Amino acid sequence: MPPRIRLQPRVLRLRTAHTSNIPLGATYASLATATTPAPSVDQIRAVPPVLRYPPTQPPSHKPPEVRKTQLHRTYQSVLKSSPLILLFQHNNVKAVEWMSLRRELATALQKVDAERAKNGQSGLIADQIKFQVITTSIFASALRVVEFFKPEGSAVDHAQEATDPRTPTSAQTSNEVEDEVFQHGLSRRAWEVASNKKLKSELEPLFAGPLALVTFPAVSPQHLKTVLSILAPVKGRFDAPKRRTTPSYYEPEVQLGLQKLMLLGARVEGKVFDTEGTHWVGGIEGGIDGLRAQLVHMLQGVSGSLTGALEGASRSLYFTVEGRRMDMEEKEKGDAPAE
């Protein structure tokens, strides 16, 4: 019977860094008893912190795989990325009507973009203006997080790879949801802040019933004007397109859908506007450039009137003094013959 060779997988394991440390004599397979080499100095050092989650998915307070949670996250990003949001109530709008409304909106916005491109203006955002139905209560909650949860201080630096042995042991990582280092919108901390009932947002009363949003990636009064003239036309200010130019707007589906949409208000760069305010924003001529021109014009007017006012004081002083001098001269003349 051949001698049985006792193989220990631990000894046979490939060790690139430590092969030089092991004396050659110990490599006899037949003599290999349970002599595990003592851990070398660089083996003893502390274990680097390990993140138990992918860097892009920090632990969330509510179960992350649920649709509600993902909707919440989506709405937060919608709120953060769109400075101009129009809020509509939709009363039982049918799918066909939604489809035709979106089609009309898209074609009208494409026309605006074509016009802007022709004039050499930038800001072609027609493709990014979305008309979407939202889940009201989840949107309300997401709005509270966006408005009231303002994280400060150092967050977990997810850029550092915690599984990399070069990561310092002092690196701040955490795998607990309760930890305050998490500052994303779905964190426990965000939830706590947003569930404080004492904080009231201005939009709160609007969150009842079925809602739909029109989101703009930039505040562009020209695009807003087009959207208003399609979805909430007002005679005189936001005229609906003419039947001659766009006959498709007068199809029954579009018109029926329009009757069921109500413009409630708008959120422009964090401020809340009602219908009138929205119309005012949409009525700004020429967008931001137009506003700048108005401001320059106004300032010019101010400077003109300011120089006028300053001049006026000295001029009136001059007139007074001059008048007094004439007066005295006349008196002197009057006095002279009497002597």
Added chain:
Amino acid sequence: MITRFLTDVRVKFNPFSKRAKPARLFLSLIPPNARVDGMKIETKMLPRTSKEPATLDVKFKDGKEMKLELEKMRITEVMEEVDRHSRVLARKEELTGN
């Protein structure tokens, strides 16, 4: 809610007031084909600063008019009020065999 017997609905509310909720929910309860089937629906949006109470005027097929002050009502109460007369009309319709 029974909406078959409504011919005319007028709603006036300020969306930024908390009391506008029943008015808005009432509108969302009207079926999608109501306007095609001849119901007249008028909504008037008040400006944000207005303190006017939300009102709902409903006309029925038999000519009865109902004016509801929505300030102190919940949507279930509004539905009850409207349904009370609608049920009478439904019963009449059933008895005459139409």
